[in-house]
Amino acid sequence: GKLTPAAYNLWMGKTSGKSSGLHQDWHDNLYVLLRGTKKFKLWPASLTQTHMKPRGTVAEVxxxxxxxxxxxxxCREDGATARDARRVADVELAKAEQQLDTAEASGDKKRIQSARKAVEQAEERLDSALAFAVGGFANIEEEDEEEEDGGDSDAFDDDDDDDFDDDGGDDDEGQQVDGENNLPHFSSVSSDQVVANSTEVVLRAGEMLYLPAGTWHDVTSYRDGDNDGGAHLALNFWYHPPSSKGSFEAPYEDDLWERDFQLWCDANGRS
Incomplete structure (x- = not known):
């Protein structure tokens, strides 16, 4: 399909039988096991408010x-916020203006004309971003006013909290060493306390599992003997979740995430 990557993560550890804690992710998750064994217990996102007892207060599913x-x-259901739209448009405008400066320095009329058109398009996108209203809520200008008035619209940045770390343990996929994790997308109960049937999947090296955004999962990691140091190792790919009204060829309602990823590729020398 044409889902846009949001992040790539490498998970490793040596502790066998350790649980990640019951939680859900903001993105679609393609999980690839490279070494060891992983046992997944899964519940659908539809049970979030009825059975899963998240630590945070649910605003919307x-x-x-x-x-x-x-x-x-x-945000929209694909995770895009007004702030994302403005951030991408700001970078595109700065890039277009830099290209215009280079074109004007060259004196090439065709390059100058093309660069000016690119600047105009970038300015139009920035104007649209400043008026970007997602799902009927306030646009970015109104959100900025709330912050100036002492509001806390950025109290929890979901993209930043995706990369939760286990600072005290050897398995970055899981909870803190003391078993407590107060992130809102973690459950306040263990997977054994959930009063709803789960789907269980055992993943072995060379196998992969795809989890749609919001899927509740508890992952227990096992190492396979002492080969290669007895570690378990996994790689996962987070993708911005597609719109429920999207298609295989056009999973999102616009090209925001595609443009965002292209900017990242350009900045890092990737094609």
């Missing part, structure tokens, strides 16, 4: 499974 908690910036 989108049709595609993504969950937004109170304190998080308002």
């Amino acid at each position: 989108f049709d595609n499974g993504r969950v937004r908690y109170e304190g998080a910036e308002r």
